[in-house]
Amino acid sequence: MxxxxxxxxxxxxxLAVFTPIFFGILLLFVGxxxxxxxxRWLALAGAVIAFLVTLPLYISFDPSTADMQYVENAxxxxxxxxxxxxxxxxxxxxxxxxxxxITVIVVVAGWQxxxxxxxxxxxxxxxMSGLMIGVFTALDGLLFYVFFEATLIPMYLIIGIWxxxxxxxxxxxxxxxxxxxxxxxxxAFIYLWSISGTFDILAWHQLSIGYxxxxxxxxxxxxxxxxxxxxxxxxxxxxDAHPEAPTGGSVVLAxxxxxxxxxxFLRFSLPITPDASHALSGFMITLSLIAVIYIGLVALxxxxxxxxxxxxxxxxxxxxxxxxxxxxxAGLEGGIxxxxxxxxVSAAMFLCIGVLYDRMHTHExxxxxxxxxxxxxxxxxxxxxxxxxxxLPATSGFIGEFMVILGAVQFNFWxxxxxxxxxxxxxxxxxxxxxxxxxxxxxxxRVAALTDINSxxxxxxxxxxxxxxxxxxxxxxxxxxxxVSVQALLDHVAISKL
Amino acid sequence: xxxxxxxxxxxxxxxxxxxxSMAILLIxxxxxxxxxxxxxALSIVTLIILMAxxxxxxxxxxxxxxxxxxxxVDDLSHILKFASYIAVLATLVYGREYIQSRDMLRGGEFYxxxxxxxxxxxxMISAGNFLTIYLGLELxxxxxxxxxxxxxxxxxxxxxxxxxxxxxxxxxxxxLYGISMIYGATGQLDLGAVADxxxxxxxxxxxxxxxxxxxxxxxxxxxxxxxxHMWVPDVYQGAPTAVTLVLAAAPKLAAFAITLRLxxxxxxxxxxxxxxxxxxxxxxxxxxxxxxxxxxTNFKRxxxxxxxxxxxxxxxxxxxGSAVDQAAQSSAYGSALFYILTYVxxxxxxxxxxxxxxxxxxxxxxxxDLKGLNRHNPVLAGILMFxxxxxxxIPPFVGFYAKLVILQAVLQADQVWVAVYAVMMSLIGAFxxxxxxxxxxxxxxxxxxxxxxxxxxxSSVLMFxxxxxxxxxxxxxxxxxxxxxxxxxxx
Numbered sequence: 001m002x003x004x005x006x007x008x009x010x011x012x013x014x015l016a017v018f019t020p021i022f023f024g025i026l027l028l029f030v031g032x033x034x035x036x037x038x039x040r041w042l043a044l045a046g047a048v049i050a051f052l053v054t055l056p057l058y059i060s061f062d063p064s065t066a067d068m069q070y071v072e073n074a075x076x077x078x079x080x081x082x083x084x085x086x087x088x089x090x091x092x093x094x095x096x097x098x099x100x101x102i103t104v105i106v107v108v109a110g111w112q113x114x115x116x117x118x119x120x121x122x123x124x125x126x127x128m129s130g131l132m133i134g135v136f137t138a139l140d141g142l143l144f145y146v147f148f149e150a151t152l153i154p155m156y157l158i159i160g161i162w163x164x165x166x167x168x169x170x171x172x173x174x175x176x177x178x179x180x181x182x183x184x185x186x187x188a189f190i191y192l193w194s195i196s197g198t199f200d201i202l203a204w205h206q207l208s209i210g211y212x213x214x215x216x217x218x219x220x221x222x223x224x225x226x227x228x229x230x231x232x233x234x235x236x237x238x239x240d241a242h243p244e245a246p247t248g249g250s251v252v253l254a255x256x257x258x259x260x261x262x263x264x265f266l267r268f269s270l271p272i273t274p275d276a277s278h279a280l281s282g283f284m285i286t287l288s289l290i291a292v293i294y295i296g297l298v299a300l301x302x303x304x305x306x307x308x309x310x311x312x313x314x315x316x317x318x319x320x321x322x323x324x325x326x327x328x329x330a331g332l333e334g335g336i337x338x339x340x341x342x343x344x345v346s347a348a349m350f351l352c353i354g355v356l357y358d359r360m361h362t363h364e365x366x367x368x369x370x371x372x373x374x375x376x377x378x379x380x381x382x383x384x385x386x387x388x389x390x391x392l393p394a395t396s397g398f399i400g401e402f403m404v405i406l407g408a409v410q411f412n413f414w415x416x417x418x419x420x421x422x423x424x425x426x427x428x429x430x431x432x433x434x435x436x437x438x439x440x441x442x443x444x445x446r447v448a449a450l451t452d453i454n455s456x457x458x459x460x461x462x463x464x465x466x467x468x469x470x471x472x473x474x475x476x477x478x479x480x481x482x483x484v485s486v487q488a489l490l491d492h493v494a495i496s497k498l
Numbered sequence: 499x500x501x502x503x504x505x506x507x508x509x510x511x512x513x514x515x516x517x518x519s520m521a522i523l524l525i526x527x528x529x530x531x532x533x534x535x536x537x538x539a540l541s542i543v544t545l546i547i548l549m550a551x552x553x554x555x556x557x558x559x560x561x562x563x564x565x566x567x568x569x570x571v572d573d574l575s576h577i578l579k580f581a582s583y584i585a586v587l588a589t590l591v592y593g594r595e596y597i598q599s600r601d602m603l604r605g606g607e608f609y610x611x612x613x614x615x616x617x618x619x620x621x622m623i624s625a626g627n628f629l630t631i632y633l634g635l636e637l638x639x640x641x642x643x644x645x646x647x648x649x650x651x652x653x654x655x656x657x658x659x660x661x662x663x664x665x666x667x668x669x670x671x672x673x674l675y676g677i678s679m680i681y682g683a684t685g686q687l688d689l690g691a692v693a694d695x696x697x698x699x700x701x702x703x704x705x706x707x708x709x710x711x712x713x714x715x716x717x718x719x720x721x722x723x724x725x726x727h728m729w730v731p732d733v734y735q736g737a738p739t740a741v742t743l744v745l746a747a748a749p750k751l752a753a754f755a756i757t758l759r760l761x762x763x764x765x766x767x768x769x770x771x772x773x774x775x776x777x778x779x780x781x782x783x784x785x786x787x788x789x790x791x792x793x794x795t796n797f798k799r800x801x802x803x804x805x806x807x808x809x810x811x812x813x814x815x816x817x818x819g820s821a822v823d824q825a826a827q828s829s830a831y832g833s834a835l836f837y838i839l840t841y842v843x844x845x846x847x848x849x850x851x852x853x854x855x856x857x858x859x860x861x862x863x864x865x866x867d868l869k870g871l872n873r874h875n876p877v878l879a880g881i882l883m884f885x886x887x888x889x890x891x892i893p894p895f896v897g898f899y900a901k902l903v904i905l906q907a908v909l910q911a912d913q914v915w916v917a918v919y920a921v922m923m924s925l926i927g928a929f930x931x932x933x934x935x936x937x938x939x940x941x942x943x944x945x946x947x948x949x950x951x952x953x954x955x956x957s958s959v960l961m962f963x964x965x966x967x968x969x970x971x972x973x974x975x976x977x978x979x980x981x982x983x984x985x986x987x988x989x
Binding site: 149171180 | 936939974979982
């Protein structure tokens with residue numbers, strides 16, 4: 001996979017990582033609640049600029065090579081040594097753009113809602129955005145780990161300060177649960193360093209490791225990534241975190257933070273421990289299918305919209321891990337497409353729930369009913385995103401699921417069949433929720449008092465809708481970019497390291 | 499190595515400090531100022547001159563032994579002394595308002611005692627002989643005992659001082675007993691000579707190991723690691739906060755120094771014997787320190803248990819040095835040095851915030867006192883949050899890199915399960931640091947205290963202190979390599 005590296009004269013990746021962090025820190029210094037509007041506009045400017053500097057990555061990306069592009073490499077800690085080593089390939093490119101894009105959405109979504117400590121709120125999201133882009137672009141194991149862990153701090157504060165009534169419990173559970181997973185990864189990284197003398201991820205890819213060591217490294221990495229994805233049975237922090245997090249927190253959590261774990265499988269587990277990945281693929285597929293089917297059923301019985309979408313996220317991420325561990329092009333690409341798509345769809349779902357929450361301060365399904373009568377424009381978007389969540393063709397949700405099912409059938413008919421039940425389950429919980437919330441008679445006077453979405457809400461939902469539909473109708477640009485990298489990864493994983 | 503057996507130039511900082519503290523004691527006797535401004539200002543000036551002197555020795559590479567090996571100056575002594583000056587300087591500045599408002603300044607002896615303790619620490623850091631170690635230790639300890647008791651009418655402080663004195667005396671006895679055993683077996687008091695005799699291999703192992711056990715126990719007392727930690731929580735809690743900081747910062751560096759001098763320079767041949775002992779101490783400290791800290795409601799007591807856990811990490815680094823591979827050994831001890839330096843720096847900041855908050859009749863003692871701090875003073879809350887995350891070892895803060903280098907040393911010593919255990923314990927540790935952050939940020943304020951204007955000297959030293967922690971968080975590499983090189987050059 002390694003080989004030549006394409007460097008660039010302008011450090012685009014450093015800009016992508018540090019522009020939002022710079023604006024976040026600036027906000028901490030100049031932003032105040034008594035000039036909240038200035039703070040908001042500054043945050044928006046920061047988020048937009050941070051998004052714009054990621055665009056050149058896509059525009060001049062060379063999809064014909066699997067090598068790392070826009071590589072930057074500088075010595076950071078000489079003692080190990082650790083390098084400030086960044087780069088993107090077809091696998092990570094989309095997540096960089098997605099992160100920067102979602103940050104803009106989140107800033108706009110919190111515009112009127114957040115009135116308490118606006119600067120801190122916006123700064124937390126901007127800093128977190130930079131850190132997450134750092135995770136997706138780091139090519140040095142320790143640098144990756146630093147970014148990976150550092151994202152916990154802003155999210156902990158976001159849930160704890162701006163969250164719901166049980167925010168303290170949710171924030172602690174989120175932090176400690178995910179920290180527990182990643183600490184074992186640190187041990188695995190230091191072990192890899194001790195046998196290779198480097199933290200360079202690409203060098204680790206080429207490192208030959210014995211079978212038992214591979215299994216142990218795989219399991220150590222799995223604890224971090226499985227918790228983050230989250231996979232059954234270590235998913236329980238997510239349904240607790242989502243309902244308590246503010247809308248923006250939920251959006252970032254679902255759209256990007258879960259992808260950090262899945263991305264970890266692609267960047268670390270598969271290429272560093274290919275033999276262990278093959279040996280344990282049955283185990284991984286089983287866990288993924290349990291997530292798809294069992295968690296799908298759990299989602300069906302949820303009474304809280306946010307919890308329902310949280311469980312549906314776990315089920316969708318089960319598709320992603322399923323796609324990774326069936327080791328074919330359709331599965332792997334489908335998994336990545338599903339990650340991007342889920343980034344849009346789940347973000348849009350949480351934004352929709354947030355719109356209702358801002359008006360009624362509840363996300364219990366039973367409190368709603370007949371919303372369409374009062375909020376017709378909103379209902380259109382809600383139905384669209386619910387359909388995308390169910391995997392309706394012509395929405396982005398369909399593409400990824402379809403590709404993964406295709407790959408799964410190639411791999412094993414029964415696995416494919418079980419995976420396909422997700423389409424039924426997804427339709428059931430999404431549409432049933434839509435029926436109870438959106439359609440029917442106006443349930444109570446609070447619903448009757450609802451006002452339709454304003455132009456700000458319309459704008460963000462419309463942008464999300466365009467992305468969901470565009471990706472569903474014309475997915476080629478998305479898959480073209482990743483194709484060569486995915487193929488190279490598959491070729492790499494197919495070669496034993498023993 | 500210099501050949502002059504009475505090289506007074508090497509001991510200049512100590513000599514100057516002794517003269518200066520005597521002078522301050524005398525000047526203070528004639529001072530009428532209730533603020534003891536002269537004693538304070540002269541102490542600060544003394545510390546700054548000391549920094550300059552040590553820095554000068556450092557850059558001119560003035561190294562070697564003096565007084566027939568009683569006294570050693572090397573890179574390790576430079577860095578530890580310099581860090582001690584910074585710690586004491588910050589302590590005095592942070593504690594200025596605190597001690598004054600709590601009637602601890604009847605005379606200027608607070609400052610003189612702190613300087614005498616510093617002198618003891620410097621002697622410990624530069625000790626090349628069993629007797630010098632003991633002399634420095636007693637000088638430091640006696641000054642510290644009296645500092646803890648400086649609030650004469652305060653029952654809790656007096657009780658803490660009593661406990662500290664009795665247990666500290668016991669520990670000194672242990673250490674002295676161990677030293678006498680080693681002396682009996684080798685016939686030498688000089689660390690270098692002891693090492694030479696041991697390398698000769700003619701010494702019976704039995705009395706050596708017997709003495710070694712007592713030495714390790716004595717050191718464990720001074721470092722405050724389990725099972726010799728009992729005094730730490732009581733003294734931290736009972737002592738006035740400013741004195742707690744005096745205890746929590748610089749003495750750790752001195753205890754670390756004599757641990758290295760005794761075990762590595764003197765008893766290096768017995769590495770395989772003392773390493774398992776240290777490993778047990780470290781494993782116990784990590785468990786007891788972290789688990790007991792969870793249950794604390796008093797902030798100082800919580801920090802005391804957290805210190806025990808952190809010292810466990812330091813000892814873990816010392817227990818992971820290879821007995822044969824010189825480079826791996828330097829890297830392990832260098833990791834421990836890096837850990838303790840950054841830990842002391844972070845602790846200074848933490849107590850600095852506490853002392854800044856404990857003003858105008860308000861005592862920042864319990865964790866609940868921090869409730870809603872973010873409302874009152876977002877800057878101090880932000881600083882404390884940053885320090886808490888650093889102590890918890892969350893990247894990208896310096897505490898993470900400190901844990902990282904220790905874990906790296908442990909893994910290089912092939913102790914994979916100890917490393918796994920250590921990270922699990924630091925996960926538990928993360929909880930109570932997070933709780934402090936939660937108290938400041940998520941909870942509603944209970945106290946309606948208003949912070950008056952923070953004196954410029956205190957806030958600027960705090961900013962400098964936090965700036966250093968931040969600097970080492972962003973570029974930890976320089977100090978890390980420097981620590982390893984220091985150890986490699988000193989042993």
